[in-house]
Amino acid sequence: MADRAISELAAASSVQSNDLFVLEQNNTAKKLTGQILENWLVSFADGHGGIQNFELISTVGRAKTYRMTLADTTHYDITVYDGEKGDTGDQTYVWIRWSHTEPTADSDLSQIPDDWIGVYSGTSATAPTAYTAYTWYEYKGDKGDPGDPITSVTRTSGDGSPGTTDTYTVYVGETAVGTFNVYNGQNGTGAVSTVNGVSPTLGNVQLVPADLGAPVIPIHLTATLTSLPATLSNANITADMRVVECVFGTPSAIRSDVSWTTSAGEIVLGGTMSGSTTVDIILIETT
Numbered sequence: 001m002a003d004r005a006i007s008e009l010a011a012a013s014s015v016q017s018n019d020l021f022v023l024e025q026n027n028t029a030k031k032l033t034g035q036i037l038e039n040w041l042v043s044f045a046d047g048h049g050g051i052q053n054f055e056l057i058s059t060v061g062r063a064k065t066y067r068m069t070l071a072d073t074t075h076y077d078i079t080v081y082d083g084e085k086g087d088t089g090d091q092t093y094v095w096i097r098w099s100h101t102e103p104t105a106d107s108d109l110s111q112i113p114d115d116w117i118g119v120y121s122g123t124s125a126t127a128p129t130a131y132t133a134y135t136w137y138e139y140k141g142d143k144g145d146p147g148d149p150i151t152s153v154t155r156t157s158g159d160g161s162p163g164t165t166d167t168y169t170v171y172v173g174e175t176a177v178g179t180f181n182v183y184n185g186q187n188g189t190g191a192v193s194t195v196n197g198v199s200p201t202l203g204n205v206q207l208v209p210a211d212l213g214a215p216v217i218p219i220h221l222t223a224t225l226t227s228l229p230a231t232l233s234n235a236n237i238t239a240d241m242r243v244v245e246c247v248f249g250t251p252s253a254i255r256s257d258v259s260w261t262t263s264a265g266e267i268v269l270g271g272t273m274s275g276s277t278t279v280d281i282i283l284i285e286t287t
Contacts, residue, residue, distance in 0.1 A: 024079050041068075095120040095127040095134075100251055102138070103131040110252045115140040146218045146282060148172045162186045218244070221267070221281040228258070228271045232281070239263050241283040249278035 019034035041051070053069040062082040069075040098114040109118070109131055118134030120127070128134070151171050156179070158166030163186040170178045185192055192200055219241070221232050241262045248254055253275040261268050267283065 022081055024081070029081070090123045091125070093120075093122065093124055095124070097127065097131075097134055098139075098251070099131070099136070100249075102136055106131050109134075112251045112254060113139075114251045146220060149217055150177075158182075158184075160184055217285070219283045221283070222278065223281075224276060224278050225253075225269070225273065226276045228269060228273045230269045231266055232269070233266045235265055237262055237265055237267055237283065238285065240286050241267075242286050243267070243281055244284055245280070245282040247280045249280075250275065251277075253277040 015034045015038060017033070017035035017038070021032040021034075021037065023030055023032050051068060052071050052073075053067075055067055055069075056064060057067045057077070058065045062084070063079055064082070065077050065079045067075050067077050097109045097118045097120075098112060099108045099110060099116040099118065100114045101108070102116055103109065103118070106129055109129070115138065116136055117139040118131065118136045120134045122133075124133075149172070151173055153168055153170050155166050156169040158164055160166060162184050164184050166182045166184060168180055168182060169176050170180070194200070219234055219236050221234060223230075223232050239262055243260055243262075246258065246260075253273050254271065254277065255274055256272045258269055258271040260270065262283065267281070269279075
């Protein structure tokens with residue numbers, strides 16, 4: 001009953017002995033059970049010929065006064081009070097904003113996922129525009145080192161004689177980073193059964209450095225975009241390459257998800273944007 005007025009409650013059809021009422025008696029609020037009220041009414045009414053009428057005669061704030069009129073026209077007034085409405089509480093909202101770096105100005109906020117995420121929880125029905133209204137967390141770690149490219153692959157064991165096995169060493173700069181073996185087929189006899197686990201019966205077997213134990217060679221592209229779609233060229237790009245990282249210097253300039261397709265010598269970026277931004281892309285061979 002703490003959150004509704006008595007007038008808003010459903011009406012009782014009868015009074016039970018264990019019901020409770022609130023009344024003011026000698027300027028003091030007291031409880032009144034249904035049994036005491038019933039006994040008093042019966043005793044009181046017997047001396048006056050019974051109850052003729054019982055009605056609400058006034059409402060002042062939360063106080064309601066009822067008048068009981070007996071058969072001999074004697075009447076008595078009873079005042080009861082509605083309980084106060086309880087606090088309904090405030091609506092709570094959660095808003096999320098993003099930033100490329102830990103924000104230092106309101107203009108750093110963006111709705112596009114980026115390296116930093118800001119979380120607001122409070123009573124504002126609209127997203128706050130002040131960066132200080134959010135609690136900030138670093139969402140994306142620093143970019144990893146793509147590593148140095150392979151500089152040479154040299155035969156370090158064997159002489160290529162038929163029926164023998166040669167060993168080749170992969171170098172990054174002056175450092176050997178791995179080896180792989182090559183079996184030299186015998187002249188006129190024997191046949192190659194598999195190349196790196198693949199049968200050559202259907203033609204040439206395509207190999208990439210990773211198939212031979214060498215590390216994957218990434219391609220790193222950096223460019224400035226003023227519009228999308230955009231085409232970036234590099235002679236080392238193949239149709240089998242995929243993008244493993246794409247970072248925009250100004251994420252707020254990008255207005256949609258960015259897609260890409262690769263073909264020999266180029267990568268095509270698709271999407272929509274406003275303004276200009278730098279882009280860093282890393283690709284690797286997938287086959």
